[in-house]
Amino acid sequence: MSLFDGSPLAQAAATSVSGQAPLAERMRPRTLAEYTGQEHLLGPGKPLRLAIERDEATPGQGAQASSMIFWGPPGVGKTTLAKIVAQTTGANFIEFSAVLSGIKEIKQVMAEAERAAGFGSRTILFVDEIHRFNKAQQDAFLPYVERGTIRLIGATTENPSFEINAALLSRCRVYTLVALTEVQVVALLERALADAERGLGGLGLEADADALAAMAAYASGDARNALNALEAAARMAEGRGERTISRTLAAEAMQRRVLLYDKKGEQHYDLISALHKSVRNSDADAALYWLGRMLEAGEDPMYVARRVVRMAVEDIGLAAPEALNLCLSARDAMHFLGQPEGSLALAQAVVYLALAPKSNAVYTAYAAVQADIEATAAEPVPLHLRNAPTKLMRELRYGKDYQYAHDVEGKVAAMECLPASLAGRHYYHPTGEGRERQMAARMQEILEKRGGAKPES
Numbered sequence: 001m002s003l004f005d006g007s008p009l010a011q012a013a014a015t016s017v018s019g020q021a022p023l024a025e026r027m028r029p030r031t032l033a034e035y036t037g038q039e040h041l042l043g044p045g046k047p048l049r050l051a052i053e054r055d056e057a058t059p060g061q062g063a064q065a066s067s068m069i070f071w072g073p074p075g076v077g078k079t080t081l082a083k084i085v086a087q088t089t090g091a092n093f094i095e096f097s098a099v100l101s102g103i104k105e106i107k108q109v110m111a112e113a114e115r116a117a118g119f120g121s122r123t124i125l126f127v128d129e130i131h132r133f134n135k136a137q138q139d140a141f142l143p144y145v146e147r148g149t150i151r152l153i154g155a156t157t158e159n160p161s162f163e164i165n166a167a168l169l170s171r172c173r174v175y176t177l178v179a180l181t182e183v184q185v186v187a188l189l190e191r192a193l194a195d196a197e198r199g200l201g202g203l204g205l206e207a208d209a210d211a212l213a214a215m216a217a218y219a220s221g222d223a224r225n226a227l228n229a230l231e232a233a234a235r236m237a238e239g240r241g242e243r244t245i246s247r248t249l250a251a252e253a254m255q256r257r258v259l260l261y262d263k264k265g266e267q268h269y270d271l272i273s274a275l276h277k278s279v280r281n282s283d284a285d286a287a288l289y290w291l292g293r294m295l296e297a298g299e300d301p302m303y304v305a306r307r308v309v310r311m312a313v314e315d316i317g318l319a320a321p322e323a324l325n326l327c328l329s330a331r332d333a334m335h336f337l338g339q340p341e342g343s344l345a346l347a348q349a350v351v352y353l354a355l356a357p358k359s360n361a362v363y364t365a366y367a368a369v370q371a372d373i374e375a376t377a378a379e380p381v382p383l384h385l386r387n388a389p390t391k392l393m394r395e396l397r398y399g400k401d402y403q404y405a406h407d408v409e410g411k412v413a414a415m416e417c418l419p420a421s422l423a424g425r426h427y428y429h430p431t432g433e434g435r436e437r438q439m440a441a442r443m444q445e446i447l448e449k450r451g452g453a454k455p456e457s
Contacts, residue, residue: 023231024224026198027191028080035084036188036223037076037180048175052088067145067152069130069160069169072177075222078155081177082126085153091122097129106140113150123150130154131163138165145171179221186216188223189230200234207233207245214247218254229254268299272307275350280315284354291350295343305331308349319359319434326352357434365427372422379419412449 029035032042032049041048051066070078079095086093094109113123125141127133144150145168152172156163160174180188189212192199211233219226233245233253242249271294278286294304309327316323330349334342388398403413416423430436430443 022228023192023199024227027188027195027227029077029084030087032084032088035077035080036184038081038177041175041177051173052085067150067172069154069156069164069172069174070177071156071158071160071174073157073179073221075219075224075226076177076179077223078177079126079128082124082153082155086124086126089122089124091124091151092116094123094125096125096127106137110140110144110149113144125150125152127152127154129156131156131158131160135165138168142167142171180219180223181221182213182216185219185221185223185226186212189215189226192227192230200230203234203238205234205237205243205245207250208247211245211247211250214250215254271297271299272304275304276307276311276315279311279350279353280358282354282358284351287350287354288347291347292343295339295346301334301339301342301346302331304346305334308346308353311353312349314363315358315360316353316356317359317362317436318439319357319361319431319436321435323353323356357436359431359433359436361428361430361436365429368427372425376419376421379421382416382419384415385417410449412446414450 032052035042038048040046043049070081072078083093085091092113094113096105096109109125113125116123127141130138141150141152145152154164154172160169164172189207193205193207194201196202207230215226215229215233218229229250230245233250236249236253237243237245271290275287275290275294278290291304295301305327309324309331312323312327327349330345333345336342337345383397384399384401386393386398388394393399401415403415405411405413418425428443430440432440
């Protein structure tokens with residue numbers, strides 16, 4: 001049977017109203033009017049709505065310009081929107097899974113699409129989780145997209161800039177979809193409760209407002225999660241002979257909130273960035289929150305521990321040098337205790353770092369050293385700083401004029417320890433924060449004993 005026999009959209013619609021299908025599938029929007037969210041793209045006069053309604057490629061870029069990538073978190077309607085595009089534009093719709101398909105399947109579908117094009121039929125190929133395709137698989141789409149044989153719509157939860165080949169990405173327009181608000185999710189739940197054709201309206205159930213609000217919060221912007229929770233709660237209510245879904249019943253149905261998180265994806269980097277920047281900004285409350293978001297979502301606690309140690313050396317530094325030992329101890333405690341007890345050790349370290357005096361003086365000093373190493377010649381070590389264990393070395397003046405600091409008044413010799421081209425260079429400029437205030441005074445004292453001036457900051 002041809003891939004284009006029958007109407008895929010009609011088949012999907014038939015499945016969606018089947019009582020056997022999950023509630024989230026039955027309630028899938030069929031038109032733009034039913035679609036919830038993404039007003040920045042689908043509101044009146046917005047770019048994606050205009051592109052769908054006019055069914056036009058971007059001027060001057062050819063048919064392939066109408067290919068697109070939907071980038072956003074799970075459950076915001078990427079697949080649904082692709083189906084609506086197909087329905088609105090009268091195109092055949094083929095759904096393709098990047099998890100289950102390879103190049104062989106791609107070529108088979110492309111051959112069918114080319115035959116359909118010969119009869120004037122247009123094809124939208126929807127590729128779910130397109131980021132899971134490797135380079136060769138993604139490249140296989142290119143000639144068909146360029147010729148306009150297919151209109152490619154890819155869906156991804158990962159940043160397309162990193163996960164999709166530049167050649168393919170340049171031929172698609174990226175639309176960023178955002179998580180639904182709790183108000184929007186509540187509206188979807190209310191619609192599902194009232195809809196007698198596709199939803200739960202035939203059960204005669206009601207739901208307390210706080211139960212719907214709890215399910216919306218639980219979903220974290222994912223409509224599918226919210227509808228699954230509502231369906232589970234409805235089954236429990238029906239089984240108990242109850243007519244109202246209460247907050248307590250909703251909590252039982254939800255059990256434990258599942259946080260949106262991908263330990264290898266953008267969420268991973270966004271959350272650790274938020275944690276680090278909250279610590280740097282001395283916001284202990286925000287730092288604790290982002291730490292909790294990572295740990296409760298299943299992040300590797302030892303990864304977090306390593307990053308916390310990095311914060312100690314990068315942002316606290318010598319303003320509070322004990323911070324490094326505290327963070328290393330927190331790492332060891334996490335390794336020894338495991339979860340969940342070890343989380344408290346990391347929380348303790350994060351709060352301390354947030355409230356500690358801050359200095360990146362050593363961090364910037366070392367960066368300046370790296371820049372000088374890159375920009376200047378690798379000069380030999382000055383002779384007076386070299387050891388001279390042999391007669392030949394002594395004859396070559398190794399160690400000559402070296403001043404042993406313990407034999408010098410004030411324990412500070414006046415000799416230069418940098419290569420000649422960098423003589424007098426100052427890298428470390430202590431701040432006035434915490435312990436570095438004392439270090440700044442000590443550095444000034446040392447400079448005066450050497451007969452030098454205060455370094456420029």
